[in-house]
Amino acid sequence: xxxxxxxxxxVSFGYGNDLVLEDVDLTVRRGEYLGLxxxxxxxxxxxxxxxxxxxxxxxxxxxxxxxxxxxxxxxWWKIGYVAQKAAAFNTGxxxxxxxxxxxxxxxxxxLLRLYSREDRHRAAEALEQVGMLxxxxxxxxxxxxxQQQRVFIARALxxxxxxxxxxxxxxxxxxHAEGQFYELIRHLRRQMGLTVVLVSxxxxxxxxEVTSLACLNRRLFYHGSPADFGTEEQMCELYGHQVRAVxxxxxx
Amino acid sequence: MLELFAFAFMQRALLAGxxxxxxxxxxxxxxxxxxxxxxxxxxxxxxxxxVAAGMLMQAYPVAIGxxxxxxxxxGMDWFRQSYKRYGELSVAIMxxxxxxxxxxxxxxxxxxxxGAGGVLSYLFGSLMTVTALDLYVIxxxxxxxxxxxxxxxxxxxxxxxxxxxxxxxxxxVGLVNTIYMVLTAAVVAMAMRVVGVLxxxxxxxxxxxxxxxxxxxxxxxxxxxxGAGLLAMLVGLVVSSALNLAPGGVVVLTAVAILLVxxxxxxxxxxx
Numbered sequence: 001x002x003x004x005x006x007x008x009x010x011v012s013f014g015y016g017n018d019l020v021l022e023d024v025d026l027t028v029r030r031g032e033y034l035g036l037x038x039x040x041x042x043x044x045x046x047x048x049x050x051x052x053x054x055x056x057x058x059x060x061x062x063x064x065x066x067x068x069x070x071x072x073x074x075x076w077w078k079i080g081y082v083a084q085k086a087a088a089f090n091t092g093x094x095x096x097x098x099x100x101x102x103x104x105x106x107x108x109x110x111l112l113r114l115y116s117r118e119d120r121h122r123a124a125e126a127l128e129q130v131g132m133l134x135x136x137x138x139x140x141x142x143x144x145x146x147q148q149q150r151v152f153i154a155r156a157l158x159x160x161x162x163x164x165x166x167x168x169x170x171x172x173x174x175x176h177a178e179g180q181f182y183e184l185i186r187h188l189r190r191q192m193g194l195t196v197v198l199v200s201x202x203x204x205x206x207x208x209e210v211t212s213l214a215c216l217n218r219r220l221f222y223h224g225s226p227a228d229f230g231t232e233e234q235m236c237e238l239y240g241h242q243v244r245a246v247x248x249x250x251x252x
Numbered sequence: 253m254l255e256l257f258a259f260a261f262m263q264r265a266l267l268a269g270x271x272x273x274x275x276x277x278x279x280x281x282x283x284x285x286x287x288x289x290x291x292x293x294x295x296x297x298x299x300x301x302x303v304a305a306g307m308l309m310q311a312y313p314v315a316i317g318x319x320x321x322x323x324x325x326x327g328m329d330w331f332r333q334s335y336k337r338y339g340e341l342s343v344a345i346m347x348x349x350x351x352x353x354x355x356x357x358x359x360x361x362x363x364x365x366x367g368a369g370g371v372l373s374y375l376f377g378s379l380m381t382v383t384a385l386d387l388y389v390i391x392x393x394x395x396x397x398x399x400x401x402x403x404x405x406x407x408x409x410x411x412x413x414x415x416x417x418x419x420x421x422x423x424x425v426g427l428v429n430t431i432y433m434v435l436t437a438a439v440v441a442m443a444m445r446v447v448g449v450l451x452x453x454x455x456x457x458x459x460x461x462x463x464x465x466x467x468x469x470x471x472x473x474x475x476x477x478x479g480a481g482l483l484a485m486l487v488g489l490v491v492s493s494a495l496n497l498a499p500g501g502v503v504v505l506t507a508v509a510i511l512l513v514x515x516x517x518x519x520x521x522x523x524x
Contacts, residue, residue, distance in 0.1 A: 052420045053420070054416070054419060054420055074422070076420070076421055076422030077421070077422060079420075081417065081420050081421070083416060083417060083420075089413065089414060090285070092464065093285060093413060093470075094285075094463070094464060094467040094468075094469065094470050094472070094473040095409070095413060095469065095470040096468070096469045096470070099409065099469060099470050099471070100413060102406070103406065103409060103410035103413060103414070103417075103418070103421075104417075104421060106406040106407055106409075106410045106418070106421070106423055107418075107421045107422035107423045108422075109406065111403075111404075111407065111424070112403045112404070113403075114402075114403075114405070114406070115406060137468075137469070139468060139469075155417070159421065
């Protein structure tokens with residue numbers, strides 16, 4: 001079995017008495033391409049925050065990253081992250097594409113140090129990977145939404161991560177850009193052997209791409225091959241009353 | 253009129269002014285991009301309250317002003333958490349509170365016949381009375397600020413652009429923010445001694461606004477902010493001494509004039 005990069009064991013998390021996550025066991029292994037799906041309010045974001053270290057302290061259970069308990073983990077550069085609202089930044093911000101991508105290396109370079117030639121080289125490489133090298137000197141606010149998303153993916157890649165986590169990456173992106181996005185992820189997995197976690201509320205699109213699916217709605221309902229998932233009962237169990245809305249979402 | 257600059261007091265004014273004109277916009281760029289542009293103004297007023305307290309206590313006013321300013325900057329960060337959605341509201345509250353405090357303290361000081369005249373110099377600056385000691389303090393602090401900004405440049409840019417991502421990527425966001433806040437407070441308190449509350453607020457914001465009109469990169473925005481601040485200070489000092497006007501006012505008006513020229517040029521070029 002490949003090395004586990006993310007391990008959640010019996011994780012419960014709650015605000016006050018309400019459990020947002022209940023007894024979740026989930027392991028993501030090196031090389032996996034996982035789609036983490038669930039309706040709004042299913043705890044996806046909370047789970048993500050626990051893995052990214054922006055929420056600390058589970059009520060019960062344990063989170064391990066690269067085999068290390070999350071509280072003691074410090075190699076954050078190994079995890080690249082693209083937030084859902086990454087493209088909702090201040091578009092008047094005076095920074096070039098290259099300057100934005102370089103910020104992804106700041107933590108790895110270390111405090112009180114200037115960017116080195118290597119950092120710039122890595123930034124160029126990451127921009128090449130996402131096909132944005134030609135626009136490196138452009139102001140990031142002047143790009144299209146799809147291009148901005150590529151810049152933020154490059155920022156996540158520039159630290160040389162082994163795991164890439166993306167939160168609702170295709171929300172607010174048109175169908176053409178969505179196709180390009182999945183193509184890019186396939187390319188990155190082939191080229192860099194990245195382990196990828198895609199968080200989405202949309203089973204339809206994600207299900208065709210990923211190598212495994214995890215379905216969350218406070219508890220983990222399913223974790224396995226996308227081919228074996230999708231029976232009517234499982235959908236109902238996962239989405240409950242929202243099933244109509246979700247199916248409606250699939251019509252294109 | 254240029255022979256004026258042969259005088260030592262004028263040279264000191266020029267040097268101190270130049271240093272202030274460089275560090276205020278350098279600090280201000282990050283403030284403005286965090287939508288905290290008014291923060292410099294509020295801190296300047298807090299420092300004023302500190303100066304008034306210092307006069308009452310018969311302590312070195314600048315030191316008390318500095319202490320007030322640093323305390324306010326740190327308190328502000330905490331305050332901002334509780335008014336997350338109304339960041340500008342907490343700044344406004346701080347501004348009114350400090351003005352109220354300053355006025356009360358000053359009226360007590362005036363009753364006791366202590367230094368009411370001195371206060372004016374903090375409101376409007378006293379560039380022409382900068383002493384050699386002042387110059388060393390401002391020069392030393394200025395270099396310290398510039399060095400820190402250089403060393404924390406990549407962290408500050410990362411945090412200013414996207415605080416959430418900076419945190420997730422493993423940057424010590426809290427620590428960098430605290431250092432930056434203390435730095436800002438120190439700059440404002442020191443600059444106030446030289447150029448006054450009015451000019452500090454102006455120099456923190458106006459040159460940055462100029463840069464945002466035309467910058468094609470963050471590095472460019474930094475350079476233009478500092479350049480515009482420096483230009484406003486030099487032109488303002490020369491003009492004010494030639495026409496015998498209040499230097500602070502002329503410096504700020506010059507900065508605004510530069511902004512208008514640049515914005516106008518951009519508008520015209522955009523139409524063409």
